[in-house]
Amino acid sequence: MLAVGAAQASTISFDANYGPARTDWDPQTLSLQRFDPLLGTLNSVTFQFSGTIRSDFNARNKANSPSTATSRLEGSLRFVLPTADEMLLTLSDTRATLLGGKASASDSLTDSDSGLLMLDSDLDAFIGAGSFDLDVFALATSKVTGTGNIQGGVLSYATASASVTYDYTTLPQRSSPVPEPASLALVGLALAAAGLSRRRA
Amino acid sequence: MRLHPLAAAAALIVATLGHAHAADISHDAATIAPTETDWSSFVELQRFDPSLGVLQQVTLTIRGDLSGIASAESLNNRPTRLTLTLSAELSLVHPDSLVALVSTTPLVSQNFAAAVYDNDTDYGGASGITLSNLTAFSSNSATFTDASTLALFTGQGKVQLPFEAWGLSGVSGAGNLDYDFTTYASGGASVSYLYEPSVALPPVPEPGTWALMFAGLGVVGWLARRRAA
Numbered sequence: 088m089l090a091v092g093a094a095q096a097s098t099i100s101f102d103a104n105y106g107p108a109r110t111d112w113d114p115q116t117l118s119l120q121r122f123d124p125l126l127g128t129l130n131s132v133t134f135q136f137s138g139t140i141r142s143d144f145n146a147r148n149k150a151n152s153p154s155t156a157t158s159r160l161e162g163s164l165r166f167v168l169p170t171a172d173e174m175l176l177t178l179s180d181t182r183a184t185l186l187g188g189k190a191s192a193s194d195s196l197t198d199s200d201s202g203l204l205m206l207d208s209d210l211d212a213f214i215g216a217g218s219f220d221l222d223v224f225a226l227a228t229s230k231v232t233g234t235g236n237i238q239g240g241v242l243s244y245a246t247a248s249a250s251v252t253y254d255y256t257t258l259p260q261r262s263s264p265v266p267e268p269a270s271l272a273l274v275g276l277a278l279a280a281a282g283l284s285r286r287r288a
Numbered sequence: 289m290r291l292h293p294l295a296a297a298a299a300l301i302v303a304t305l306g307h308a309h310a311a312d313i314s315h316d317a318a319t320i321a322p323t324e325t326d327w328s329s330f331v332e333l334q335r336f337d338p339s340l341g342v343l344q345q346v347t348l349t350i351r352g353d354l355s356g357i358a359s360a361e362s363l364n365n366r367p368t369r370l371t372l373t374l375s376a377e378l379s380l381v382h383p384d385s386l387v388a389l390v391s392t393t394p395l396v397s398q399n400f401a402a403a404v405y406d407n408d409t410d411y412g413g414a415s416g417i418t419l420s421n422l423t424a425f426s427s428n429s430a431t432f433t434d435a436s437t438l439a440l441f442t443g444q445g446k447v448q449l450p451f452e453a454w455g456l457s458g459v460s461g462a463g464n465l466d467y468d469f470t471t472y473a474s475g476g477a478s479v480s481y482l483y484e485p486s487v488a489l490p491p492v493p494e495p496g497t498w499a500l501m502f503a504g505l506g507v508v509g510w511l512a513r514r515r516a517a
Contacts, residue, residue, distance in 0.1 A: 110463050111366045142463060149470070150324045154455060162463065227463025228368075235325035235356065235376055235455025235471025242363070243463030 094259045099126070104248035105223065107141065110162065112225035112245060117166075118218045119251045122210075127257040132213050136174045137201035138164035138247045140227050145193045146239030148186035154234035157183045160196040162227035164247050168204075169212045169219050176200040186234065213251070223247045310344065314480040322355060322472040325376050325455030331477045332446040341485040346432045346441050351476040352378035352394045354424040356469065358457065361409050361416035362402035363464035370461035373397040374422045376473045381450040382440075389432075389449070393456070394424035394473075402462065409466050441479065451475050 103117040122129050140162035148154050159181045166174045178198035186192050212219060225245035231237070317331035336343045358372040375395035379388040403414035411418045432438070441447055453473040459465065 109365070111364060113366055140463075150326070152326050152328075154326050159460075160463070228461060229463045229465065230458065230460035231467065232373070232456055232458030232460075233454075235374075235457045235469060235473070237455075237457075238468040240363075240466040241462075241464060 102250035106246035107244040110227040114222040131207040141197040150236040159230040322474040345482040347480040356471040359411035364462040368462040375456040390430035392428040394426040396424040
């Protein structure tokens, strides 16, 4: 009997991340390993993108009477692949903070989001040796309102991560070579011929 | 009983002389001097004197004046647009229910194209700005005809209304910035009463009215003499 191993579906994943780092990113670059074609046939590439923006607000109420400050963070993380496919994550958070008279307060606002992107055609950019780059643009805007007599500041930080999962079919393993159909036919013919010759004899 | 034509005519004229037109009267409250927001004070408004007549409508007017300084500095690594706003909400409040009777929100806003952070947080240079001598003004009126509000404003002396100012100043733009705001608000209020004056004595007729009355009586008398004849 000839031993034969079946072809099977498999996945392999790589990931990269950056941050926390001060916004804005114009852009930052993440590098991910390419799919090694020796592993098999690439069927699809799935990306998981995720990001977080954190804004640290600090404020001091200069007035004698208490007051409420409202802080708002809005931001976005845009991942751009070498194929020009994109994923945009939008983030926001709002907080109201009561400030006593002549008092200070700090608050961190944060929001996270993630997204999935699957590609199953034009995968050449992801096949080969080494790695490929993807760009990450991070923007953050902030807003502080309320109270009329306030002094303070905002600092914003973004964190981004990307993972790639290659879905592929392995090339079949051979302990002995599998005969071609033509070879099988030839063997069959030879056996038949041998059988016939034995009958005649 | 057939009413004498002259008497009928005279009665009709006296009835029309008794009618009066609606009148109005206004009072101002002392202005609240410019004070850092947020603040809670009160104004006193003269009530409507019921001996003048029947109060039909109260119109309350609020005025808000702001002055202040707005400063901001972008700490961003890219050019960005900053919006600086000086604002406050001023309200006249019902003394019992504490519901706002009338409010106004003066606001002044200015944009600034900030360059990349110039490494100096001085609210100046290429990435910072100081807007001093900012001012804003607004006013608003509300009219009331409900019995409860009319009663509040009717009587002797003054009614005391809480007057509040809530700061709404702020900055928006870059995710990395420093700011410094100072807001002063000053408030004013006035009230206007629309009323039906009470008629203690019939008003003195105009000379034209006298002439018309005698002319009419003359016509009626002439008609009466004709019929009698």
